[in-house]
Amino acid sequence: MTDNNHMKETISDKDEQSDEKGGKAFLLKGGKVFVENEFVESDLLIKNGLIAAIGPDLEADGDARVIDCAGLMVCPGFIDIHCHGAMGRDIMDGLDSIEAIARFKATQGTTGFTPTILTNPLERMRWAAIQAKIAMNLPLTGARVLGVHIEGPFVNPNYKGALPEADILLPNIYEIQLFLTELGDAAKIVTIAPELPGAESTIRLLKKRNIVVSAGHTDCSYQKMVQAINWGVTNLSHTFNAMRPVHHREPGLIAAAIDDDRVYCDVICDLIHVHEWIIKFLAKAKGLDKCIIITDAISAAGMPEGEYTLGGQYVIVSGRAPRLIDGRLAGSVLTMIRGVRNIAEKAGLGMPAALKMAAENPARLLGIFENKGSLAPGKDADVCIIDGRRRVTHTFVEGALVYEMGVTEIVRPNLDSGKEQQNGDNGR
Numbered sequence: 001m002t003d004n005n006h007m008k009e010t011i012s013d014k015d016e017q018s019d020e021k022g023g024k025a026f027l028l029k030g031g032k033v034f035v036e037n038e039f040v041e042s043d044l045l046i047k048n049g050l051i052a053a054i055g056p057d058l059e060a061d062g063d064a065r066v067i068d069c070a071g072l073m074v075c076p077g078f079i080d081i082h083c084h085g086a087m088g089r090d091i092m093d094g095l096d097s098i099e100a101i102a103r104f105k106a107t108q109g110t111t112g113f114t115p116t117i118l119t120n121p122l123e124r125m126r127w128a129a130i131q132a133k134i135a136m137n138l139p140l141t142g143a144r145v146l147g148v149h150i151e152g153p154f155v156n157p158n159y160k161g162a163l164p165e166a167d168i169l170l171p172n173i174y175e176i177q178l179f180l181t182e183l184g185d186a187a188k189i190v191t192i193a194p195e196l197p198g199a200e201s202t203i204r205l206l207k208k209r210n211i212v213v214s215a216g217h218t219d220c221s222y223q224k225m226v227q228a229i230n231w232g233v234t235n236l237s238h239t240f241n242a243m244r245p246v247h248h249r250e251p252g253l254i255a256a257a258i259d260d261d262r263v264y265c266d267v268i269c270d271l272i273h274v275h276e277w278i279i280k281f282l283a284k285a286k287g288l289d290k291c292i293i294i295t296d297a298i299s300a301a302g303m304p305e306g307e308y309t310l311g312g313q314y315v316i317v318s319g320r321a322p323r324l325i326d327g328r329l330a331g332s333v334l335t336m337i338r339g340v341r342n343i344a345e346k347a348g349l350g351m352p353a354a355l356k357m358a359a360e361n362p363a364r365l366l367g368i369f370e371n372k373g374s375l376a377p378g379k380d381a382d383v384c385i386i387d388g389r390r391r392v393t394h395t396f397v398e399g400a401l402v403y404e405m406g407v408t409e410i411v412r413p414n415l416d417s418g419k420e421q422q423n424g425d426n427g428r
């Protein structure tokens with residue numbers, strides 16, 4: 001109790017004295033800093049919520065805390081644009097749950113995310129979206145809520161995946177307008193099936209409002225997707241999952257998305273939803289600049305295997321795969337750092353590509369790359385530090401240290417025994 005009070009006093013004193021945006025200054029000393037897609041031995045100074053400087057031999061200001069980063073990777077924080085829950089909590093359950101999920105996500109290197117509103121009765125979707133909007137402006141205790149991703153309800157029931165079929169609707173411009181009026185700038189992404197009647201006007205409206213339109217849960221043909229991209233679609237939601245597959249005589253929307261540089265492809269990188277070779281194939285075809293790692297994680301993320309729910313449906317998690325009773329996959333239990341490891345190691349694309357797909361690309365898709373998604377002076381200090389076992393040791397969100405691993409647990413590959421080299425660090 002006393003300790004807490006003391007800490008509060010100290011922090012608020014500092015706020016008033018030196019920091020405009022709040023928070024302590026930190027000097028990350030001697031790490032491998034990921035700058036412009038490569039690792040550079042460097043220091044990184046965090047001040048007033050921003051990256052103040054990156055370079056050799058930076059000096060700590062009077063009260064800055066120095067963190068020894070020798071042997072560690074200093075990386076941009078991850079941005080997860082598709083997430084339904086964690087720690088037994090569901091985004092749809094409101095503010096408390098969103099905050100708990102945000103705290104968990106920070107422990108896994110995520111510094112920003114768009115809580116994803118599952119297709120449900122419209123009233124419930126609206127309520128949950130407003131809760132996520134409120135969460136955007138709360139004091140930081142975990143990852144920053146960057147806005148809301150609305151998954152449906154205007155999707156194709158034939159590719160519903162784990163979306164409750166009874167709540168799926170045809171596009172309705174009136175409903176969308178109601179949503180947007182309430183959400184304002186908080187609306188960031190809408191997943192929609194472009195082949196549905198009425199989709200064109202909805203997509204054009206969303207595009208006009210600067211909202212990312214993502215094709216998903218869809219049976220869209222190649223030709224229709226070519227049109228939809230011109231209407232404003234710029235992303236594919238969980239590419240390959242819950243959509244018409246690629247066929248050599250009917251290429252489908254995936255081929256159209258791969259072919260057009262305006263479009264990003266996000267992928268669930270748990271290696272259960274999509275085989276690692278297909279991710280590698282996608283990265284090669286689409287380019288590393290346009291692929292995005294997502295989790296599509298549900299409440300079971302960070303929890304033991306067992307029974308959970310997703311949007312009111314019963315889900316069983318076994319072997320890292322959450323499934324509905326009929327066996328259909330229902331989201332994942334993936335975390336962003338595990339997705340990064342999967343891409344770097346199992347898909348063989350290496351750390352620089354994985355980090356780009358987890359930080360820069362989603363920031364560019366959301367139109368926030370000016371402030372987030374990479375390490376550069378003047379940008380938000382959204383930083384995660386990764387050790388020799390590719391685990392997150394520290395996470396900073398807008399300059400606030402929101403997660404820190406115990407110092408004795410941290411593995412430093414260049415300094416500790418040679419066995420850690422087997423883990424293939426060094427940013428290959």
Ligand SMILES: [Zn+2]
Pocket residue numbers: 082084116151296331
């Ligand atoms: Zn989802």
